[in-house]
Amino acid sequence: MRLTKYKVFVCACVLVCVYYFFGVGDYLYSKSFDNEFDYPLNVDLKPIVRDVLSGRKPRIAPINYYPYRFLSNSGKCNTIEKLDLFIIVKSAMHQFGHRSAIRQTYGQENLIPGRIIKTLFFLGIDNNPKSDIQKRIDQEMAQYKDIIQIDFHDNYYNNTIKTMMSFRWLYEHCSTADFYLFTDDDMYISLNNLLDYVHDQTVKNNWERDSATSTVGEDKDNHLFAGYVFKSAPQRFKTSKWRVSLEEYPWNKWPPYVTAGAYVVSNKSMKVLYVGSLFVKHFRFDDIYLGIVAKKVGIVPKHCDQFHFYKKKYSKADYADVIASHGYDDHDELIRVWTEQNKVV
Missing domain, CATH: 1.20.5 (Single alpha-helices involved in coiled-coils or other helix-helix interfaces)
Known part of the structure; x- marks a missing residue:
């Protein structure tokens, strides 16, 4: 017994x-995501976003305006020329080598004849404004004039702040580009493949908009929010760094979301996502947060197989149609792969 x-x-x-x-x-x-999703603010945001974009006062006050300042600025958009693409690189303070490799590869601004492309790096700060790292960043900013630094503490759980502050900067200072590519600083990027992809999507959207079979009243405003799309559920394991409690997010699934490594948005989608975010409660994972905002403003994330969440094994042939691939911490490898893919035959 x-x-x-x-x-x-x-x-x-x-x-x-x-x-x-x-x-x-x-x-x-x-709770059931399919039947009970009501992430705050639990209102129809689409007419509110339209009011803001039309210059009218919204019927509801914003709830999510981040109280941070831009510590540097850039003249990248001080031009009358229309931009084809703006590249936003989310970078960490200490990643000097990553930024240097990008400037030697896809971050070159006169890379593609006939295309106007600009690149900026977005950083936070550490706890010591007089640190050696900050002094080096000050020198880097003076030399290249391609860094926007924001006065929030730069760590993993503040990625949503970095992302949405970069959206704010674009909305306020550079709202005229046709498309915006958001990427981490350890990605391989092919701009030729990206531009081919967004061109094809634009042609498709225009055809659908003009087609007689289009649904009357359907939104055909050339929305594009594309990359590697996940459909998954929250992790509840107590020891996981991705654990999310029921208090923070009580539903059993995430909305479809584009992984944060690299994604592209159209001009219209950039504006709608930013304005929508002002009325959507903060969430600490930036890719999931954008997925929540997208759902609430009526933008459907589009999966593109040419964006690779994991590092795609390299061969010259296999990378012919790759837009983005993760895992390029080795700067020499990034430069080698990018150079081989961009050799003029």
Whole structure:
């Protein structure tokens, strides 16, 4: 009897540990995303966004304006020329080598004849404004004039702040580009393939808009929010760095979202996503946050197989149609691969 009671006690302890460690209760008690999704603000944002973009006062006050300042600026948009593409690189302060490699590869602004392309790096700050890293960044900004630094503490859980502050800068200072590419600083990027892709999508959107079979009243405003799209559920494991509690997000699925490594948005989508974000509660994972905003403003993320979430094994032939591939921490490798793919035959 004592042995049996002991076994029952041990089994109960194991079950309790499993229950809490794997967040079983969170999975069991999560709400249905399909039937009950109502992430704040729980209102129809589409007419509110239209009011703001039309210069009218919104009927509801914004709830999510980040109280940070741009510590530097850039004259990248001080031109009467219409931009084909603006590249926004989310970079960490210490990644000097990453930024240098990008300036030697896809960040070159006179790379493609007949195309006007600009590139900026967006950084946060550390706790010491007089640190050696900050002094080097000050020198880098003076030399290249391609860094926008923002006065928020730069860490993983503040990526949403970096992303939405970059959206704000674009909205306020550079709202005329046809398309915007957002990318991490460890990505391989092919601008030729990207421009071919957005051209094809524009032609397709225009055809659908003008087609007699288009649904009356359907929004055909050339929205594009594309990259590697995930459809997944929150992690509830207690020890996971991606754990999300029911208090933070009570639903059993995420909305479809484009992974943050690299994605492209059209001019219209950039503006709608930014304005929409002012009325959507902050969430600490930037790709999921943009997925939430996209759902609430009626933009459907588009999956593109040419964006690779994982690092695609390199061969010259296999990279012929790649737009983006993750995992290029080796600067020499990025330069070597990019150079081979961009040799003029």
